[in-house]
Amino acid sequence: MSDGGAVTADMPLAQGGHDGQGHDGHGHGKSRLTTLALGAVGVVYGDIGTSPLYSMKEIFVGHHPLAVDPLHIYGVLSLIFWSLIVIVTLKYVLLILRADNKGEGGSLALLALIQRRTGGGRWSAGLVMLGVLATALFFGDCMITPAISVLSAIEGLTIVEPSFTPFVLPISVAILIGLFILQSRGTALIGQFFGPIMLTYFIAIGVLGVMSIIANPEVLIALNPIWAVRFFAHDHVLAFLALGSVVLAVTGAEALYADMGHFGRRPIQAAWLYLVFPMLMLNYLGQGALLLRQPGAAENPFFLMAPDAWRLPLVILATLATVIASQAVITGAFSVVQQAVQLGLMPRVRIEHTSASAAGQIYVPSVNWALMVMVILLVLMFGQSSNLAAAYGIAVTGTMFISTCMLAVLVFRVWNWPKLLGGLFILLFLAVDGVYFASNLTKVPDGGWFPLLVGLFAFTMLTTWARGRQLMIARMKEAAMPVKVFVKSAVNSAVRVSGTAVFMTSASDGVPHALLHNLKHNKVLHERVLLLTVKIEDVPYVxxxxxxxxxxxxGQGFYRLILRYGFMQDPDVPAALAATTECGPQFKMMDTSFFLSRQTLLSSERPGMAIWREKLFSWMLRNAESAMEFFRLPTNRVVELGSQVEI
Known part of the structure; x- marks a missing residue:
């Protein structure tokens, strides 16, 4: 899953006026659609495209092994086929991709879209919690995807030569470390190879599938849903447990929606319907045909399906594909963190841009190194892709279930579908997602605890920051003085000095604490005083x-200005002020001083948060990136004034 997406060098994002229409393919011709579809193959489908490496193996020899006989082979293939139809094709490709927030997708973009279109109401608090929970679960997925993908590809070496077994872990760790080290350089260079490599990979796995199907064409009867029914009728408990492994075939479906802003709806749909889905199913059917011939091949059917001479090249190609899938997830994490910061769900963090032409190509050092440490620990802790598969799935199915709940609000409150039609679709999705999520809960003792633990930690951090910020702003507003009263009294009691003073404030009314402290201690006011608020709107671009x-x-040289940005844009205060000509002479940075207020939090007996959460919020506030760097203020023109706030 790649909630937020990856951006490569040939995918520039337009700043401002981003309505999503330019990415739909209209007016660009078939060549433009083909180019974007190739880009989508390279980034969007990396995760779900590498699922055949471990899905069938985990289903038949994993934690709940199945007998390798025709009934179970046909039943599993039928479940995979209809899951891809219902969850990926129907739910994501045909429905959720229609829910674009000014061209952008993903859980947070969907949350912002629903809130803007419905005006909040009684659903608002619950929706925010769902959006935050989906974001929290996503971070667990970000750690598992690179680990299981790369590990499963390198394990193919043991099929080529069993003596390579001791080298699987060291090679996997080395590849992952190298991948994270390269993040700071951006994906401009390697990004242009994503599409061609993944196209080659999909064609290769499809060809291997066809070769195997030709030897056992009867495997095609598995497309009939009656085999899934027979599988459940034969042993409903084992079939239910098997769903926890079958869902591995649909991991990465969220990426279709999350990456919509980078490629557009039509290219993503075209890539899935005309290439990715057919190639995936041919490969799964080919693996099934192999198991009909050789039940012992269940130990690693993906690589054993290839002729001996093809296996080493296939390992290399699969490794490249898993690196690309991991790259997409990592850069997706950067994008989600950026959105969360802009929407007030996370403290400010350092965000670096690695491309002058692609606005969405960013690098977040703190997130990168934290992910690297956790991914390496996962590889070393679990050791094998089969063990990691037990941890995989809970975060994915949880996010899928949440997206269905949010889709329900969208269908009935925003799209205004007829209740019967909308109800049938939502009930179908809730039933499928609910069963898959319930099945994955059985894997908690075997490793499923890990994504739940990560999700709980992230959820606690996100909600603590959002609640603490809300309380802090409310307390500061209580002590705020009306601006007009302040202006009248201050002008007569302070000395005016030349230049411009910009006071940054999160509140769009009242007098900033920094201004009050500056007047109290220095007893001067600049000729022009600007009270500046940066507001992040619930649209991607402003x-x-x-x-x-x-x-x-x-009046009296005082102005209040609100700068508006979208949640996919980076605030640049000096650039915005340079373009402002309606509040006196043009702003010159050498004549402008920026005053920031740095709060020190004090615990109080007033109702707010638990003491431990107050301490956690205080720690997050102290370690947040400086507003000076976040808003790109000139370092030699900033004055910080401290204040104490009780929450």
């Missing part, structure tokens, strides 16, 4: 024309 539209002249 056009330059409306960025500085909220300007108020308070």
């Amino acid at each position: 056009d330059q024309k409306v960025r500085t539209s909220s300007l108020e002249d308070l």
Whole structure:
């Protein structure tokens, strides 16, 4: 899953006026659609495309092994086929991809879209919790995907030569470390190879599947859903447990929606319907045909399906594919963190841009190194892809279930579908997602605890920050003085000095604490005083024309300005001020001082949060990136003034 997506060098994102229409393929011709579809193959489908490496193996020899006989082979293949139809094709490709927030997708974008279109209401608090929970689960998925993908590919070496077994872990760790080290350089160079490599990979696995199917064409009868029914009728308990492994075939479905802003709806749909889905099913059917001939091949049917001479090249190709899948997940994590920061769910973190042309190509050092440590620990702790498969699935199915709940609100409150039609679709998705999630819960003792633990930790951090920030702003507003009263009294009691003072404040009314402290201690006011608030809207992009539209002249050289940005944009205060001409002379950075307020939190007996959460919020506040760097303020023009706040 790649909630937030990866951006490669040939995918520039337009700043402002981003309505998503340019990415749909209309007006660009078939060549434009083909190019974007190839890009989608390279990034969007890396995760789900590498699922055949471990899915069938885990189903038949994993923690709940099945007998390798025709009934179970046909039943499993039928479940995989209809899961890909219902979950991926129907739910994501045909329905959820229609829910674009000004061209962007993903859990947070969907949350912002629903809130904007419905105006919040009684659903608001619950929806926010669902969006935050989906984001929290996503971080667990981000750690497991690179580990299981690379490990399963390198395990193919043991099929080529069994004596390679001791080298599987060291090679996997080395590849993963190298991948994370390269993140700071961006994906501009390697990104252009993603599409061609993944196209080659999909064609290769499809060809291998066809070769195997030709030897046992009767495997095609597995497409009949009656085999899934017979599988459950034969042993419903074992079939239910097997769903926990079958779901591995659909991991990565969320990436279709999350990466919509980078490629558009039509290219993603075309890539799935005309290439990815057919090639995946041919490969799964080919693995099934192999198992009909050689039940012992269940130990690793993906690589054993290839002729001996093809296995080493296949290992190399599969390794490249898993590295690309991991790259997409990692950069997706960067994108989600950026969105969460902008939407006020996380403290400010250092975000670096690795491309001058691709606005979404970013690097978040703290997230990168934290992910690397956790991924390496996972590989060393679990040792084999089969063990990791037990940890995989809970985060994915949990996110899928949450996305269905959010889709229900979208269908009935935003799209206004007829209740009967909408109800049938939502009940189908809830039933399928619910059964898969319930089956994965049985894997908690075997490793499923890990993504739940990561999700709980992330959820606690996200909600603590959001709640603490809300309380802190509320307490500061209580002590705020009305601006007009302050202006009248301050002008007569302070000395005016030349230049411009910009006071950054999170509140769009009242007097900033930094201004009060500056007047109290220095007893001076600049000729021009600007009270500046940066507001992140619930749309991905805000056009330059409306960025500085909220300007108020308070008189006596005082102004209040609200800068508006989308949650996919980076605030650049000096650049925005340079474009502002409606509040006196043009801003010159050498004549402008920026005043920031740094709060020190004090615990109080007032109702708010538990003491441990207050301490956690205080720690997060202290370690957040400086507003100076976040808003790109000139380092030699910033003054920080401290204040104490009780929450």
